[in-house]
Amino acid sequence: MNAKLVKYLVGIVSVGLGALLSGCFDVVPMTTVHPVTQEGADIMTVYKITTWISVAIFFAVSIPICIALYRFREKPGDESIPEQVHGNAFLEFLWTVIPVVLLLIIAIPTWQVIFKQAKPFPEGQSLKVEVIGHQWWWEFRYPELGIVTANELHLPENTNITLDLTSADVIHSFWVPRFGGKVDTVPGHNNPMYWVTPTASDTPGGDYYQGQCVELCGLSHALMRFQAVIHKKDEFDRWAKTYNEPPKVVTSLEKKGDQIFHTICQACHAISGTASAQIPGPKIGPDLSNFGNRRTLGAGTLENNQENLFKWVKDSTSVKPGSLMGNLGLDDESVRAVNAYIRNSTVKVY
Ligand code: CUA
Secondary structure, X not given: OOHHHHHHHHHHHHHHHHHHHHHHOOOOOOOOOOOOOHHHHHHHHHHHHHHHHHHHHHHHHHHHHHHHHHHOOOOOOOOOOOOOOOOOHHHHHHHHHHHHHHHHHHHHHHHHHHHHHOOOOOOOOOEEEEEEEEOOEEEEEEOOOOEEEEOEEEEEOOOEEEEEEEEOOOOEEEEOOOOOOOEEEOEOOOEEEEEEOOOOOOXXXXXXEEEEEOOOOOOOHHHOEEEEEEEOHHHHHHHHHHHXXXXXXXXXXXXXXXXXXXXXHHHOOOOOOOHHHOOOOOOOOOOOOOXXXXXXXXXXXXXXXXXXXXXXXXXXXHOOOXXXXXXXXXXXXXXXXXXXXXXXXXXXXO
């Protein structure tokens, strides 16, 4: 073998091995193969059937091809081509029937899962959450609890959830990989989705599962993320009960931030229990109640800390291209004041 060929082979094998070994991570945030809900487990069952059938077909086809290529290759001294065969009724029958059977093995459980997952919970036996996609963030409304939040979907463990998905602008798609399938959010139309939430661990503050928009929806599509947070039942009740309590404004910086918020920011944002929440009509920016408790800012784009929040409020487009807030022209001191108000005053202990 010449050196160039060896180099190519080593290259191909390395890339192949790399791709194969990348599957060896245990649990990563966006994994689909470690579902935590029954809905995710059902999809995983169908996925496994399809994968193993595909693997079997791959070997059933490629091994005979390799053997044939080797055994019947042209050899020195060959003067004529081998006997040519056209049509074989038995083989034609066989390779029609086998794929039909394999497709049925895939199709039947797939149908079962699709119909099972489209089945609504009986009336009054689930917690309803309205999910609204925006360019580029997520709004979550709990009509029964009177709560509006953004980018963190808080849910109680082991509970039936009915999600009502829609969009305020373009088509987005809602997906929490470890929970199950994706559903599009379409403007002017409601798509339902049904989950039974998993059991929560003993971690205070709940278990976080990453979600992501999975429909190309513009400049910052990749930065349209969110967290689904599963709480113990009593912790969820405390979260819901304290959610709408007003912020505790203590320091002079927080007081200054309160003023600026209620002069400029309230045009687009609301914080429960304050004047900003009394203005009628929907807000075009995310609700900021309990913002101090959120793990991320900018719809899952950055960790929620002072430094990142400063960057965000100073000029949100520096973090998220196309963000509507953009640069408000606030001086550094005002940005720090607003941040102190929305981040420190809104922390709730639940
Ligand atoms: Cu919203 Cu992609």
